[in-house]
Amino acid sequence: MKQSVCSLLLYFFIAIPSFSQEIHWESVAPGVWRGTTGTPEAYDLWSAAEPSPKMASLEKLGEAEFPLSKGEIISRHLDGNTYLRFPLKRGEQLFGFGLNFKTIHQRGRILRLHVDHYGGEDNGRTHAPVPFYVSDQGYGIFINSARYLDVYAGSASRLNSKDPAEARDRNTDPNWTASPYSDGVEILVPADGVTFYVFAGPSALEAIQRFNLLNGGGPIPPRWGLGFTQRVHRLYDQEEVIREVDEFEKKGFPLDFVGLEPGWQSKSYPNTFAWDPVRFPDPELLAKTLKDKGVSINLWMNPYVSPQAEFYDTLKPYYGSHTVWAGAVPDLSMEKAEEIYWGNFKRDHVEIGVGGYKIDEVDGYDRWLWPDVATFPSGLAAEQMRQTYGLLVQKQSTELFREQNRRTWGLVRASNGGGVSFPYVLYNDYYNHRDFITALINSGYSGVLWTPEARASDTAEEWLRRFQTVVFSPMAMINAWASGTKPWTYPEVEEEVKAMALLRMQMIPYWYSSFAQYHFEGIPPFRGVNLEPGFKEMESSDILEGPTDLESNPYEEALRNEMKDQYMAGPSLLVAPFFAGERSRKVILPHGNWYDFYEGTFAGNGEIIEVQARMDRIPVFVKEGSIIPLMEPRLHAPEKGEVVDLEIRHYGKEPARYRYYDDDGYSFDFEKGAYTWRELKVEKDGQGKWKGFLSPPVEGKPNTIGEVRWKFMTSGD
Known part of the structure; x- marks a missing residue:
């Protein structure tokens, strides 16, 4: 063919x-x-x-x-x-x-x-x-x-x-x-x-x-979306969900939103989209109880409608010719179908306080989804529906939260061109740690977001390594409901896992400004190192023909090869994960000085370095003259408009400037101008000492910055 x-x-x-x-x-x-x-x-x-x-x-x-x-x-x-x-x-x-x-x-x-x-x-x-x-x-x-x-x-x-x-x-x-x-x-x-x-x-x-x-610029998640999510067992009931949330708090592990798998529904595969009255007798009370604990709810769903769904008959004129797991497929390209379908979600989920969705199985396989011979009442071809269904569910579900003037942050199994601005992160059932990192790199070339989740592990080391990459990704997701693995399951690495989880929370100001840069400037928050200005591809007469000269400059030769296991996170950080079993690894540093994130020491400049594995760290390097804003370690992201103290880190031997993004962290008011960029600046005074400066707040604009402490990481400055 x-x-x-x-x-x-x-x-x-x-x-x-x-x-x-x-x-x-x-x-x-x-x-x-x-x-x-x-x-x-x-x-x-x-x-x-x-x-x-x-x-x-x-x-x-x-x-x-x-x-x-x-x-x-x-x-x-x-x-x-x-x-x-x-x-x-x-x-x-x-x-x-x-x-x-x-x-x-x-x-x-x-x-x-x-x-x-x-x-x-x-x-x-x-x-x-x-x-x-x-x-x-x-x-x-x-x-x-x-x-x-x-x-x-x-x-x-x-x-x-x-x-x-x-x-x-x-x-x-x-x-x-x-x-x-x-x-x-x-x-x-x-x-x-x-x-x-x-x-x-x-x-x-x-x-x-x-x-x-x-394509609209990238999404800015609510601040809580940058914290941790834990997905609970598919048949947990209301009280078990609350107990799991309380266990996170008791053990000192961060948690900002909890994911309910299919058992929250009265029937699933296909779905009623209605709360199971036995397991969840009072979902509104559950949402309120969790909100008081600083935790939001995320609901699993796929779009296919059970004959037992309350609105099944009302939607009948808008179903495609084929079913998915005996569930009807609503033609969501039609305005009336959209109105009927999502109206139930608005009433039963969003209006009682649900924070978002995990939208599953809008991707494939062919044996799951409708075939290419299927027909739809809109007249669209089955392949057109296949290519865009992920876009439709993202766009339409996001609108439910926009009507409430509160942001959402969710998961979806399919997207495509045009979906850059949707507040959804891609995931799947494939579970190769190395390939997760390659996908994270590729997401930056295609206007989508991808998360390397932590689900199950054969060893404590593997669990820790997977958890470390989750910390440096768009969504810090623990999706271990099937295996029952918790952050503290392996006592030998429990403290290291907790320290990484708290680091994620400290870095929320950095991640938040990185997503704002994605929204306003189009720069992907996670992307390939080859997009860095200091990265120079090796010039070759023909990349597809002829042998490779293995005796050439090893740094240039490495640049010519695929860099599938290191990536940029935000404007300044280069992340080079370890995988289970590795005791050392090579890291390619683009031209320009780079420094160790944890200690501020010089790491290299335009060269290949070798780093030794440590259980308590994922290798992270900071480019010359960078500023990294952090907040105190905490168990929940800042609430709407909450003021937080900052630790501002400076790396390197050069002056630096950084644009710190601020809004209420919750609503869509930023789209109406309710946001501000504050300048962070580091330069030397008359005595050659580093000094940090923060531009004053703008009257009438959001200001969530409290006390500021400056930390100059590189010795010898």
């Missing part, structure tokens, strides 16, 4: 020039252009997500030149398909194409971008197959289609290329390769036309920023 499609691509691009289609170009924002070819479908990713571009932020990024040759961007149409081609240079590397778990570099790969449960292979079938890629040459491409897309990311060699692959003799040439050089990205869109977007840099990070901002 793939071979025949590839052959068709080559045929249409080479043999039949008459099928070439004009591309209409339009500048839509500084450094962003929309290309339209053929007759695009009315329903696409943006139709589902309805993002609100942050034009003011895009204006601040400024104008930029079109990053490619328009003449080398080709569109052709035949037999109801649109074929796109974008040029590639030798040595150019590609990143993105959604939430991949095993690979960072995407050049040379063949993908079918298809929303699905991740099956262990990076083939495009994943929870968030976002049709966006970014180049290390400083540009990005986004295809706005709700169809399954076939992508040949520099994998097909064209006969008439101006820079063709070299024909080699396999019999005698040791440099012969089965993956010869390709000078283009080719994409098959099964539609009569499509719109796509080109994003300028000039850096790869700036191209990603423009993509994120055009």
